[in-house]
Every structure is written in C-alpha cells, then in structure tokens.
Amino acid sequence: MNLLLPLAMAVALLVDRLFGEPPAWAHPVVGMGRYLGLFKLTKLPPALGFMAGALAWLVGAALVAFIALWLEGWVLILLKPWSSALGFVGTAVLTGLLLKPLLAWRMLADEAMAVDAALNESLQAGRARLSRLVSRDTAALTETEVREAAIETLAENLNDSVIAPLFWFAIAGLPGAAIYRFANTADAMWGYRDEREWCGKWAARADDLLSWLPARLTALMLLPPSLPALAREARRTPSPNSGWPMAAMALRLGLRLGKPGVYTLHADGRSAAPDDLHAARAVAWHALVAGSALIALLAWTLRS
Template sequence: MLIALLVDRLLGEPPTWAHPVVGIGHYLNAFGARLAAMPPAQAFTGGALVWLLGALLVSVMALGLEIALMQGLQPWTSWPALLGSALGLGLLLKPLLAWAMLVDEVLAVERALGESLQAGRARLSRLVSRDTAALSAAEVREAAIETLAENLNDSVVAPLFWFVIAGLPGAAVYRFANTADAMWGYRDHREWSGKWAARADDVLSWIPARITALALMGLRPALLPRLAGEASRTPSPNGGWPMAAMALRLNLRLAKPGVYSLNDGGAAPQGADLRRAAGLARRAMLGCALLLAFAALSLRLPL
C-alpha cells in the first residue's frame, strides 16, 4: 500500500490506454444509455445484472494478476522475493487509487480563482457535477473542499480498506462500484438503472467513510459529538461524514445551495483555506494508510 502511494506521488496516473478505471468507464458507457431508456423494473434489473457482471470481471482479472505475481515470485524464502511481491502488488494497486491527482486538481481551483472568478468556476466544473456558472468565490471554494473530503475516502481510503480485506480483487471491485455510482447513481433519467450501483457503493463505502472522518477529526475529541449530526444533513449516507469532519476541523461552513449546509456557524472559505484543507487531508490520508497497513499485518501474521 505504501509503495502504491509512493508511486502515485512520484509518477501520477498511468496512461489512459492502461488505466483500469478508464476501462471500467468504457464498460459502463456501453450499457448506460440503453439501460436508462428502459422502464423502471427492467432498468433496475438490467443495471443490477450489468453491475454484477462487471464486478465479477474485474475481480477475476485482479485475482488472476495477483496469483500470477505470487506464483512468479515463489519461493518465499528470500527478502528479494518478498520485496518483489510488495513492489508488484504496489504497482498493480496504484491505478485503483488517486491521491496526487485529487490534490492537484483541488489546488488548481484556487490558482484559477486567482486569475478570475470565471476561471475558478470553469476549473471547479472538472471536479463536480453541479452547475458552477452562478457560484460565488466562497461557494467555489466550498465545493472544492467538499470534493477533496469526499474523494479522500472514495479515491484513497476506501480502496486501501478493501485491499486490506480482500487483496487486489477487493480494491478493484470497490473502484468498479464507486465508478458505477459516479456514472449511474443520479436521481434523473438514470435513477432506476443506477439504483443498484448507488446502493452497492453506499454499502462498500460505509465503514471507510467513517474511518476517513475520524482521521480528519484527528486529536479534536471535543468535536466528535457534533460529527454524526452534521453528517446526517447531507442526502448521502457516507459522503457527509468526511465533509462534516473537514468543516468542523477547519471551522468552515460548507454547503451545496438548496441541498445541505454543514457547520453553519463556521466561516466562509477564504484564499488560504484550500491549502489548509489539502494539508489536513494529507495528514489524514497518511494516518489512514499507516493504520490500514498495521491492520493488514495483524490480519496476516501468525499469532
């Protein structure tokens, strides 16, 4: 896991042609429009079947790669073999998480705001699905910080959590589920075709989202009693947890107009707050990675 994060920091994302998430997107796109046009019952059933088939395919491919790597590096009697397995698994895990790109994109929003409000809105539109055309500078920053907090879980902590639980197949299935939710899980013409994908992502993200929130809270136990109440203000059963933790820890108000408002008594985000949020998210990410690494060791080492 630490190798995957190091490769992510030094090399960034793999090329598009080799990126598994891009392949997942192509698979989902092949069925998305057709499923969304079906009547609700058929759309739900079809969406569930396509999701299950896709999850099976990515898990089988990930398991095959993991087995091939392990067999190729046997016997396990030398440190070079152990280091080789760690390096190989780290390289395979890397495309299933994205930390460096997330932080770079969020900080790019503040740099764009330094040019103009319009540039900031345009840059933010690369990160969020909401309409950014009428957002104020403070609202642009709020949306960027919310995206950073939510995707700290979706793009880093949750893939690592499922890697600990089920190895490379676990991380791959989670990434498939999260991508399917991002592409299909909306209350529009895709509602029924994406309902299974949305619920599956809710289930798989439930524990990691709360781990992420606790990591963001850090050594501020006095704020913990407010966390669950603030998190419940959002429609998502999971996304509100890291967003609420970020809002409380930085004492900022984070809101999506007409949908939710977190930590109403907090300040509106200013120019330095995106960098503050990035620093807090980085510390939380490293804390989660170390915690999960120790958890992985404790699960695998003999008593």
C-alpha cells in the same frame, strides 16, 4: 507474509506521490469507465430497470475481480523461483504497482489546488476548473462557493479515491480494491436521480454499502473536534457516506461548507478564505498518513 499488504500499500502510495497517474491506455479505472459507458441508461419500469442495472454491474464486478485475481496469481508465479527474501520484496513491489492505479491522492490534491490557482486568475476560470471535479452547475457560484466546493470535493474524494481502496485492499487484496473502484465509478456514472434512477439503483446502493465504513474512518482521521457534532452534521447531506468526511473537514477547519439549495454543513462556521484550500490539503494529507497506517495495521492483524 504478514507484511506483504502493508508494504504493497507503501509502494503504491510512494509511486502515486512521485509519479501520479499512469497513461489512460494503461489505467484500470479508465477501462472500468469504458465498460460502464457501453450501457445507455434509459427509463424502464422499476423492476426491469433494477434487474438490468444489477446484472450489468455484477458482470462488470466479476470481470474486474477475475482480472485482479489473475494478475495477483501471475505475480506469485513470476517470483516463485526467487529466494524467499527477494520473492517477498518483489511481490510487494509488483503488487503495489498494480494497486497504485486504484488510488489517486496526488491527482486529487493537484486538481483541488488547480481550482485555487484558477481563482487567482479570475472567478470564471475558477468556475471552469471546478466544473472538471463536480457534477453541480458552477456557472453562478461565487468565489467563496467555488472554494467551498473544492474543499468538499477534496474531503469526499479522500475517501473515495484513497482511504476506501486501501481499506478494501486490506480486507480482500487487489480484487477488493478493484471491486471498490468499480463500484464507486459505477455510482458516479449510473447513480442518477431522474427517470433513469432504477437502472442505477443497484450501483448506488453497492457504493453506499462498500463506502460505509471507510467514509467514517476517513472522517475520524480528519480529527474533527466533536464526534457528536460530526454525526449531526454528516446527516445533513442526502448521501449516507459523503457527508462524513465533508462534515469532518468543515468542523476541523471551522468552515461553513455546503451545496446551495441542498445542504449546509457547520452553519455557524466562517466562510472559506483564500488560504483554506491549502489548509484543507494539509489536513487531508495528515489524515491520509494516519489512515494508511491504521489500515496497514488492520491488514497485518488480519493475516497474523
């Protein structure tokens, strides 16, 4: 059984690479978004807003964990009558299929490259395509800034959409990966920095906590040339986590990346060129392979 989780991870990554995302009606992250969308965040006194947001988050996380545990249990029940070898392989395959919707490398890479393809048509097309990936206003971005933002998104979401779910799967099985994706989705939908901030404060802090180790692991897998420089650049972003993979990508490719008026990473780097999105995708893929292998080793070690 020590190899069950590593094999399930391999199945999930293979299915992701071959087939991409399941339809929306069968996608658990879509379901998480629908649950979170039931709550209309509003301006409340800090204590009341925090408690209301925390309660809604905890109920959602409990539901997600329960469903994941229930599905894991059914996999074991269905395959228990089979011989040990067939049961092991079947459990790994079914668990991998259940894990797959909780990670999304192919979609992430395809969306990043779609920005590059759109820029080849026109700057306006590139801005419009980028707006599907980022929350910032893209209307006034230059071609270079559009390309930089796409590279940043690729690096940041390498952690959020792939490495972190795999990490928590290694730690706590399917419920661990599911709770992480719920936390990350909640932060994306509730983590506002305006009058609604206290309603989403718990969600933002939960995501910060669960992403802390995976974000730094992702940064290390991107192989930046200098760890002191990585730590220095990562601290330039407002987020305690997203700056790590973005700074690692900037240093690895020698690029200057940033969000106008908010932060600049590797200010001495060069501007992003047309080929740099392809280079960033290749670097991210190699980091994914290395990170997955390391996490698989972690899963095997924890259950030895």
